[in-house]
Amino acid sequence: MLPLNESFFGALQQKGVNRRRFMKFCAAMTATLALPPRYVAQVASALEKTRKPVLVWLQFQDCAGNSEAILRSSNPPVLDVVLDLLSWEYHEIVMAGAGHQAEAALNRVVKEEKGKYLAVVEGSIPLADDGVYCTVAGKTALSIAKEVCSNAAATIAAGACAWYGGLVAASPNPTGAVGISEAVPEAKVINLGGCPQNPANTAAVLVHYLTFGELPAVDQYNRPLFAYGRVIHDQCERRAHYDAGRYTQEWGDEGHRKGWCLYKMGCKGPQATFNCPSVRFNDGTSWPVKAGHGCVGCGGYNFWETKSPFYERLPNVPGFGVDVSAGKIGIGITAAVAGATVVHGIASAVRDRMRTTPGPEKP
């Protein structure tokens, strides 16, 4: 482990990352943060001078997908930069220490760096049955999160589960899973929704914190606006096909092969807000819609419930079977009213004929 007081840029030079690569990283981060290019110099000088803050990465009820996303960077220098931005003291999936040693490292950070370190949380926290469904080193996820997150300078909720419980909290939510904001209300949390979250956005949040000394501007869900401020549909490379009226009708049909819009396949791009089309995943290689699959809106709140079914335009109507779409119900109701009207009309005509008392005077 590098000494804590060593500067970030010094650590990078030790690893053989040259100035040019460093500047490319700063430019990429500035662009991801939606800042004008003149901020590149400010970002670079701030990162050069910064004393690496300590970071601990907690994993609770998760699939390690967010850790994988940040570790599976295909471009090693960028991975180095992201990993070396901070001094990672605790991360179960990558740390060398184990057992008591690992716990001692976490305890040391909480005590010695109190109020100065950053915490990243991945996975949901179970509250049901006193939180027995997730324990680490004999302590419940809730007690660990309370101790670590309430003493941190800031907490980053990485991915859908840490934000609001994600897949684990989807109905019927047997473990009573919640996100970090609900479990530890006193923690200062920024939510990075997504399943997984995009490591470029995580890095950008850290860079913003190191450059400006504060977390970036957020929306009503405490998600950074630079990443969640725009609708996917408005940035999508297939948008021109949408406006032109050219749609994939079936998987593998002509439209699908030609890269037409996936709107009719249930793409949730028009609902979802995320920066996938511009930042993309795996070092800018691709993202779901580019790869030919509709967006499922994974960056949105409670998307497992609200954006499902993933291959239909609209949610199912409660009380009807999963095969019955809202359109079928609507057409059924309209047809029933039309039928009832015809029957009523015939009956009214019969009544008019059968009237024994004189009805309205006929002209």
Place this chain on the structure above:
Amino acid sequence: MGSLAPGQHAWSEAHRPYPSTLPVRTYVWELPVRVSHWLIVLAIGVLAFTGYYMHDPFIVAKSSTSFLMAKMRFIHLVAGSVFISAFLLRMYWFFVGNDWSSWRSFWPIKKRQWRGMGNMVAYYSFLKKDLVHHVGHNALAAVTYLLMFTFMLIEIITGLTLYTHVRGSWLLGWLFRWIPGVIDIQYLRLAHFCIMFTFFAFVIHHVYSAVLVSWEERNGLIESIFTGYKFIPRHELEEDSDQVK
């Protein structure tokens, strides 16, 4: 006309120039009522067609320059503006219009209105042979319209919320951007779509019952939504004005 005997009223039967059953040409539906009615009909027709296309693009364009969806959305937004304007005009007329278009005639707040509703239900379900005549809306129709106005308002609110999701001014944003935080945008979309079918069902029922009641009352009801005039027997008109007071 000679002098009246003591206690004899000018309108009493003996002094009427013609029988009370003869119809009087009465201006029932004022111009803003008729204009908003037909603008809403037109707008809902256009909105339903373009809206259904936006839900399920049943025409897939072969050309890359047809901009079919873009045009449908443009027409939908323009028709939506017309719809909102017509709706607001009608809401305004609730407060300045005549007794038959006033908001008071829609809310079932009087015993008489509940009785009228019972009469209409009995008539529609063949429990009663004859229809009680009304100058304006009957109480049951009025409550149905109130429900439809509510649905229209929900369509306007959900529509503007979906609009502010992609576009819109600071004012629209301030008014509607908070809604998707309470109800997910997918459920707003579902409501916006499903309510369209209540309009379809309502139009079928509305046209049918207008024809049926027009046939029963024989007072030019169908024509009145074009001209504004109904032909009401004098005694009905007098009863109606008594009830409104």
